[in-house]
Amino acid sequence: MPNVTTPEPVTEPDEPKPVRPRRRRWLRRLAVLAVVLVVVGLAPTVWIRAASAGRLVGVEQAPAADVAIVFGAQVAPGGQDPMTFLRNRLDKAAALIVAGKVKALLISGDAHGGSGNEVRVMGDYLARHGVEPSRVVVDPYGLDTYDTCRRARDVYGVTRALLVSQDIHLYRAVTLCRRVGIDAWGVPSGCDGCRTITIWKNQARDVAAAWKAASDAVRGRPPAVQSPPDPSLRDAVAAHTP
Numbered sequence: 001m002p003n004v005t006t007p008e009p010v011t012e013p014d015e016p017k018p019v020r021p022r023r024r025r026w027l028r029r030l031a032v033l034a035v036v037l038v039v040v041g042l043a044p045t046v047w048i049r050a051a052s053a054g055r056l057v058g059v060e061q062a063p064a065a066d067v068a069i070v071f072g073a074q075v076a077p078g079g080q081d082p083m084t085f086l087r088n089r090l091d092k093a094a095a096l097i098v099a100g101k102v103k104a105l106l107i108s109g110d111a112h113g114g115s116g117n118e119v120r121v122m123g124d125y126l127a128r129h130g131v132e133p134s135r136v137v138v139d140p141y142g143l144d145t146y147d148t149c150r151r152a153r154d155v156y157g158v159t160r161a162l163l164v165s166q167d168i169h170l171y172r173a174v175t176l177c178r179r180v181g182i183d184a185w186g187v188p189s190g191c192d193g194c195r196t197i198t199i200w201k202n203q204a205r206d207v208a209a210a211w212k213a214a215s216d217a218v219r220g221r222p223p224a225v226q227s228p229p230d231p232s233l234r235d236a237v238a239a240h241t242p
Helices: 023-049 084-098 118-128 145-152 167-179 194-217 232-239
Strands: 065-072 105-109 136-140 160-165 183-188
Touching: 023 167, 065 084, 065 145, 065 167, 084 105, 084 118, 084 160, 084 183, 084 194, 105 118, 105 145, 105 232, 118 136, 136 145, 136 194, 136 232, 145 167, 145 194, 160 167, 167 183, 167 194
Parallel strands: 065 105, 065 160, 105 136, 160 183
Antiparallel strands: none
């Protein structure tokens, strides 16, 4: 008899097993938890943006004020020149003087910063770019944004000011200065020449810094370095008031 080949039985592919109800519940809980963590994590940033809404303006639109506060930042290796972030801030501050928007500058930073003496570099740069030294007052103890605002009010008597920094930072600066009693408006300096990766890093850093800002604002802590009242800024304003 001829050989007869018996065909192998056809097996149906296994159907995917349905997700068990318990697993679905856990997935939903994890999704909800992730959303809650994001919302909580960004809450201080949302508060900062809301509190500074409408307070960032260009040089032309900036309201007149006696003083502009310029926030310090890193200086270049060698400790003689500002890094790009800081250079942009100083150029914008000089533009405010030229435009007649302010009479004096309070430059605030860390005189013993990790990259060098921020305020010395800031003052030297402004002098090289045509800002009269008599218009510049130095606060060497602006160790962070909150300290700069508190010392501007407590030590130098500032009640109204334009703030100069990048917009990444200005929302927080405006919120904190207003929180301590300064009628503050931010003038973004931009960041010509800054690398994209540097801007991204600073944006991420500012989200983290928002938590510290919220804590400082709620606690109303004193600045790290406390000093007696200093009339030098008031005198600088008076000397350049017609």
